[in-house]
Amino acid sequence: RALDAAILRIVGPDRWTCLQGQVTNDVHAIGPGQSTYTFVVDVRGKILADAFVLGREDSLDVVFARSRVDAMAARFDKYIVMEDVEVERPDASIVTAQGPRAAELGGFHCDRLGWGGVDLVDRSVDELAEQARALGGGEVDEDGWRLARLRAGRPELDQDFDESCYPQETGLDPIAVSFVKGCYVGQEVVCMLQNRGQLRRRTVQLFGDLEPEDGATLRIDGAEAGVVRSHAADPEASGAWAIALVKRAHATEGQVLPARPGVLTVRQ
Secondary structure, eight states, rough: OOOOOEEEEETTTTTTHHTTSSSSSSOOOOOOEEEEEEEOOOSSOOEEEEEEEEEOOSEEEEEGGGGGHHHHHHHHHHOOSSSSOEEEEEOOOOOEOOOOTOOOGSSOOOSSSSSEEEEEEEEHEEEEHHHHHHTTTTOEEEEEEEEHHHHHHHHHHTTTTTTTTTTHHOHHHHHHOOOOOOTTTTTTHHHHHHHHOOOSSEEEEEEEEOOOTTTTTETTTTTEEEEEEEEEGGGGGEEEEEEEEEEEGGGGTTOEETTTTTEEEOOO
């Protein structure tokens, strides 16, 4: 699947130190061909963007959603003071291949669904789709991608979480946040929430017999318990998957939540 994404390329001897102070995950260990998933947060600890950082021989490529790349370029420029680095914006295309055999296509290890996967830069979608079919896969459209990530319970920026969320509210903090690395913008708030705070809400995966309406409000005893952010029918499972942002008290596995036109049950 071709990603609607763009790259900020950080070059120079201080590239690891520079990026380490901008993102939530530890990038010091990234070598050529390796990658890590991370957030960029503001001084309040709220999410501004998410990204995969790809290690190259002479650069770190930070893959952002195209809608975020202008703001992230300005953000990086703002916080580069003494580091010997430059931020470039190569005209590159990114294709992702996900699944247990995706690594056979080459590229950077970027597990976007929890099943193993790679991102490939400046590779033909048609060529990769042909190779994927030889491995038992193929190209997917937007509907197919949405169903795949809902089956995996993997939330997506702008669809399931946004700038109002802390990293821990997405449920992605185990793979996107290091709590032992050095300082970064917003670290104090993120770490305080981890050590002493209580989440008000969590992103959860749900399943039900009927597909909910767009933006369906989840209610318990008339009170709002959460909001469905994305959903898709799954003919193979005879039901529908959804991801919702739910109040912490109701974000436990097995919790039943009414959602027009049926009910959903929290799966994780």
